[in-house]
Amino acid sequence: xxxxxxIGIETHVELTTAxxxxxxxxxxxxxxxxxxxxxxxxxLPGALPVVNGRAVEYAMTIGLALNCSIxxxxxxARKNYFYPDMPKNYQISQYDxxxxxxxxxDVDTDGEVARIGITRVHMEEDxxxxxxxxxxxxxxxxxxxxxxxxxxxxxxxxxxxEPDLRSPEQARAFVAELRGVILRLGVSDAxxxxxxxxxxxxxxxxxxxxxxxxxxxxxxxxxSLRSLQRALEHEVExxxxxxxxxxxxxxxxxxxxxxxGTTSGMRxxxxxxxxxxxxxxxxxxxxxxxxxxxxxxxxxxxxxxxARARYASAGLDPVxxxxxxxxxxxxxxxxxxxxxxxxxxxxxxxxxxEVTALLRRQDLSLEQSGVTGAxxxxxxxxxxxxxxxASAAKEVLAGVVAGEGNPESIAAERDLIxxxxxxxxxxxxxxxxxxxxxxVAKLHEGDGKVIGFLIGxxxxxxxxxxxxxxxxxxxxxxxx
Amino acid sequence: MSDxxxxxxxxxxxxxxxxxxxxxxxxxxxxxxxxxxxxELHAYLTIDRDGAARAAVAADSALRAADDPGPxxxxxxxxxxxxxxxxxxxxxxxxxxxxxxxxYDGTAVSRLRAGGAVIFxxxxxxxxxxxxxxxxxxxxxxxxxxxxxxxxxxxxGGSAAAVAAGSAMIAYGSxxxxxxxxxxxxxGIVGVKPTYGLVSRYGLIAxxxxxDQIGPLTRTVEDAVAALEVVGGHDPxxxxxxxxxxxxxRSGLEAGVSGLRIGVVAELNGAGIDPAVQAAVDETVxxxxxxxxxxxxxxxxxVAYALSAYYLIAPAExxxxxxxxxxVRYGLRRHGETxxxxxxxxxxxxxxxxxxxxxxxxxxxxxxxxxxxxxxQAQRVRTLIIQDFADAYEQADVLxxxxxxxxxxxxxxxxxxxxxMYLSDVCTIxxxxxxxxxxxxxxxxxxxxxxVGFQIMAPALGEPVMMRVAAEVERQAGFTARAxxxxxxxx
Numbered sequence: 001x002x003x004x005x006x007i008g009i010e011t012h013v014e015l016t017t018a019x020x021x022x023x024x025x026x027x028x029x030x031x032x033x034x035x036x037x038x039x040x041x042x043x044l045p046g047a048l049p050v051v052n053g054r055a056v057e058y059a060m061t062i063g064l065a066l067n068c069s070i071x072x073x074x075x076x077a078r079k080n081y082f083y084p085d086m087p088k089n090y091q092i093s094q095y096d097x098x099x100x101x102x103x104x105x106d107v108d109t110d111g112e113v114a115r116i117g118i119t120r121v122h123m124e125e126d127x128x129x130x131x132x133x134x135x136x137x138x139x140x141x142x143x144x145x146x147x148x149x150x151x152x153x154x155x156x157x158x159x160x161x162e163p164d165l166r167s168p169e170q171a172r173a174f175v176a177e178l179r180g181v182i183l184r185l186g187v188s189d190a191x192x193x194x195x196x197x198x199x200x201x202x203x204x205x206x207x208x209x210x211x212x213x214x215x216x217x218x219x220x221x222x223x224s225l226r227s228l229q230r231a232l233e234h235e236v237e238x239x240x241x242x243x244x245x246x247x248x249x250x251x252x253x254x255x256x257x258x259x260x261g262t263t264s265g266m267r268x269x270x271x272x273x274x275x276x277x278x279x280x281x282x283x284x285x286x287x288x289x290x291x292x293x294x295x296x297x298x299x300x301x302x303x304x305x306x307a308r309a310r311y312a313s314a315g316l317d318p319v320x321x322x323x324x325x326x327x328x329x330x331x332x333x334x335x336x337x338x339x340x341x342x343x344x345x346x347x348x349x350x351x352x353x354e355v356t357a358l359l360r361r362q363d364l365s366l367e368q369s370g371v372t373g374a375x376x377x378x379x380x381x382x383x384x385x386x387x388x389x390a391s392a393a394k395e396v397l398a399g400v401v402a403g404e405g406n407p408e409s410i411a412a413e414r415d416l417i418x419x420x421x422x423x424x425x426x427x428x429x430x431x432x433x434x435x436x437x438x439x440v441a442k443l444h445e446g447d448g449k450v451i452g453f454l455i456g457x458x459x460x461x462x463x464x465x466x467x468x469x470x471x472x473x474x475x476x477x478x479x480x
Numbered sequence: 481m482s483d484x485x486x487x488x489x490x491x492x493x494x495x496x497x498x499x500x501x502x503x504x505x506x507x508x509x510x511x512x513x514x515x516x517x518x519x520e521l522h523a524y525l526t527i528d529r530d531g532a533a534r535a536a537v538a539a540d541s542a543l544r545a546a547d548d549p550g551p552x553x554x555x556x557x558x559x560x561x562x563x564x565x566x567x568x569x570x571x572x573x574x575x576x577x578x579x580x581x582x583x584y585d586g587t588a589v590s591r592l593r594a595g596g597a598v599i600f601x602x603x604x605x606x607x608x609x610x611x612x613x614x615x616x617x618x619x620x621x622x623x624x625x626x627x628x629x630x631x632x633x634x635x636x637g638g639s640a641a642a643v644a645a646g647s648a649m650i651a652y653g654s655x656x657x658x659x660x661x662x663x664x665x666x667x668g669i670v671g672v673k674p675t676y677g678l679v680s681r682y683g684l685i686a687x688x689x690x691x692d693q694i695g696p697l698t699r700t701v702e703d704a705v706a707a708l709e710v711v712g713g714h715d716p717x718x719x720x721x722x723x724x725x726x727x728x729x730r731s732g733l734e735a736g737v738s739g740l741r742i743g744v745v746a747e748l749n750g751a752g753i754d755p756a757v758q759a760a761v762d763e764t765v766x767x768x769x770x771x772x773x774x775x776x777x778x779x780x781x782x783v784a785y786a787l788s789a790y791y792l793i794a795p796a797e798x799x800x801x802x803x804x805x806x807x808v809r810y811g812l813r814r815h816g817e818t819x820x821x822x823x824x825x826x827x828x829x830x831x832x833x834x835x836x837x838x839x840x841x842x843x844x845x846x847x848x849x850x851x852x853x854x855x856x857q858a859q860r861v862r863t864l865i866i867q868d869f870a871d872a873y874e875q876a877d878v879l880x881x882x883x884x885x886x887x888x889x890x891x892x893x894x895x896x897x898x899x900x901m902y903l904s905d906v907c908t909i910x911x912x913x914x915x916x917x918x919x920x921x922x923x924x925x926x927x928x929x930x931x932v933g934f935q936i937m938a939p940a941l942g943e944p945v946m947m948r949v950a951a952e953v954e955r956q957a958g959f960t961a962r963a964x965x966x967x968x969x970x971x
Contacts, residue, residue, distance in 0.1 A: 045805075049719065084806075088803065090800045278796060283719050284720060
């Protein structure tokens, strides 16, 4: 039997509002532990929450960007469960009346566009952070645990997709596109490794052609796009093996172990929490009138899909278009470089190629790298002029990232400028020809291969600084 | 009146400003009274001797500088021990919060400090305000100053007993189902549950958030107005705080009741009410009629279900509100091999039986598959009660009933039977369910010489008319009887 994969994704995004969801404490992820706290976010007895209007606006922004309807009246609820880093042992969230419902996001996987439903986008507060000391960081056998409540109360958006995704690859593309939307909106830094954007996936299999859902398994603890795809591929394989062997899939939550490349069971359906949701009596409903919604909708920036269409019509290839449309930093550099006169595809190639590779090797973000649109345009121009070879240009880029200055000065400093001036190269070529009469004879006989040898001799004589294209042109002139 | 501790707020305020005595002397008088009464009453869990002394000295400086923040300047005030006070132990009468010193003041407390009040101490209550007799305190019961063999009512029993005995000039409590009004009635003083949202709940340790309201316990209606004026009004830290301006409750106090319609609630009078209590209530209604009011019979059919609905909504909310007391961060902590075991052992030992009962009830009422039948149904009943009140206020300006079906009952009389204890609040719970204001005013005594409270209910923000009627009831009743422990023979 062939099986169809069914995946739905729940994404959590921490907002970069100035203050927390229900109090005035700053949202600042670098602060020393337990410094950005107050009675409200510590859940001290007697303290009460007050909704951060800016966070509501950010949530509306996300909802509108995902084509959701914005509820004119939405309600906060208490989600009850006990955990040491939950200050109140309930989380203020939204339940049956969320802020944003019934949207969609179009996802392009290798040219195939699928419309993925967005069930809801709702607001909640983040928990504190526990560090369990000993036994691999799990709470069960830790010798002790450290609690940091700086994160407690940070505005958290939960974005729930419909089970519309049909492959791990598409799930990955969905999250990448969603992350692009969030970054373009500027409402979160959406860092996967640091957990400001996190996701859980619900995975089930069903016989191809069936319209009923199979038993779903929730997979948690993926912290990169790659780990999402790997975890889902593993889970699909695991379920398929079970089903092929005639064994049932058990409804449960499974934990992805990145190092082992496998999932392990966390809790079964029977052990699942009963969250005992009820409306939060300390808060009044969130009322959004037409004027407010229209104002937020009117201020939406260009979204990745719009940017991608614009770039594609300008002739950019899809990989490059994806990068510059989803990553605002790349998009800004791209726009600046092309505005400075650089060729769009050339700049895009730099960004998707050497820049991405270099940053990955050095574990830097684009913002940290020192790469600018002007710098990239300069670099492209120098290559185009023949003053820099491809390999020298990479070296110059490394110099830019190392903070050594602009491309022009780095190239000069490192003595990387190519000689392409014919009047300067002509005497060198003459010398090489004079020293290699056999080769010259072959050249005149029309032996094309010998030209490479002669170019090599010129490069050696110039210490590698001759522009191969210019040398070739001179040699071709001589052979005619 | 010979003893400063027996003055009203108005009398004390006048004396302080006339230079007849100082705030320090006033505080000393209250200290002397408490030194005598506490041995028998146990109204206080904590007396903040140092903090009160500093506040009294500061009040005297302000008086000398004619820097007058208002009527509570220099007045010794008691706070129910579920109102958080910076640096002063706040326990909710629970072992689970033993030793807890909050790092902040609640809004009402801040406003009292800004108003120059002298916070004398923290009063006993039923654990987490759950109870009607102050017997559910982990630190022992409070007794009634009229008869120490009897309960003072609850849950604000410590506050009521202190005001009645003169060991506080006024006190604040919280009223979730009658916890201010019922002890006020049983102790022969005035108790007000304001409109929900009129006094900020910020800093009130929650029992049931949608029902809790802070209010004053005082010896006179005018004192209650002064006490409310200082703590009331909008607070941006409480999202459920009423955003409009604070109603004028003072200007109608002398206006009488001529032309007002007094609604006698059929369901809260007569059946189930102690005859002596009902007689005192009936006499009061007759007096209002003689004073020019029109008496009209009204019905609130849905209040028959108010108690049942209350005992689903309040426990449901408390099950979440009390979840934070888990041994992780403050108060009691018991060892466990796992986090779950530590939490459950701590909670099992830290909470008393009534609190445990309500947490279990509430947890059950919110459970998957039961939510709609219990919590959902209770909320629908609440909507009906609100509608009943709205209909009744079409016919009457205020509604009246006994505050409590009985006068003070002996200690231990109802502790074995939670349902009989719950019935103590049958007349007071409806106003919490509707969010409307209500006041209890003492109007007489029963055959045992125990005080009877008369309840006046008004529509939301109807405090002005409620106080107007209350002032008339107070004048007519001429209730001058004093609790045995407040009389000078004791001192």
